[in-house]
Amino acid sequence: MKRAVFLDRDGTIIEESGYLDRLERLIFFPYSVDAIRTLNDGGFTIVVVTNQAGIARGIVDEEFVGEAHRTIADRMQAGGARIDAFYYCPHYPEGTVARYRTRCDCRKPGAEMLRRAAADHDLDLSRSFIVGDRWHDLASGHAVGVRGVLVRTGLGRQDEATPDKLPSGAVVVDDLAAAAAWILQQA
Ligand SMILES: [Mg+2]
Ligand SMILES: [Zn+2]
Secondary structure (H helix, E strand, O other): OEOEEEEOOEOOOEOOOOOOOOHHHOOEOOOHHHHHHHHHHOOOEEEEEEEOHHHHOOOOOHHHHHHHHHHHHHHHHHOOOOOOEEEEEOOOOOOOOHHHOOOOOOOOOOOHHHHHHHHHHOEOHHHOEEEEOOHHHHHHHHOOOOEEEEEOOOOHHHHHOOHHHOOOOOEEEOOHHHHHHHHHHHO
């Protein structure tokens, strides 16, 4: 079984921009490609897990989210890095698009995206990590035994200020580069 690093997307790999609805607004943090490459080299399977309530809200469609993920994958490949899989939750209980308006198990803090990835990619969750800028990223990992790392980019500083929401054992670091270094130290 393989070890994984689950990565949140917005505020962790790329800038948090509210609802990303145009590719021009997709801005990488300068260290993201290098950080992911070091995790690839460390033998980790890299899985993006992202809540995309903008789909249920009618702001973007699944086609656009797919296009954004291809853009991210291409940028990684150009820098010698690799994201092995992308999972997104299109749902939102108060959404405006009927077929996505549901209370699901995949929206973080739910852990269904991690469970699905583990089954699809033969992952050992107990030796895996999740990196994100919101408490709900870490909570989704905590529910299935995945250790969490909060980054201070995106909305991370805000959630660092309410530590009671963070699961026990959570680590807080500045950004994805520092998270990758910390994870490799544990390995
Ligand atoms: Mg985020
Ligand atoms: Zn969902």
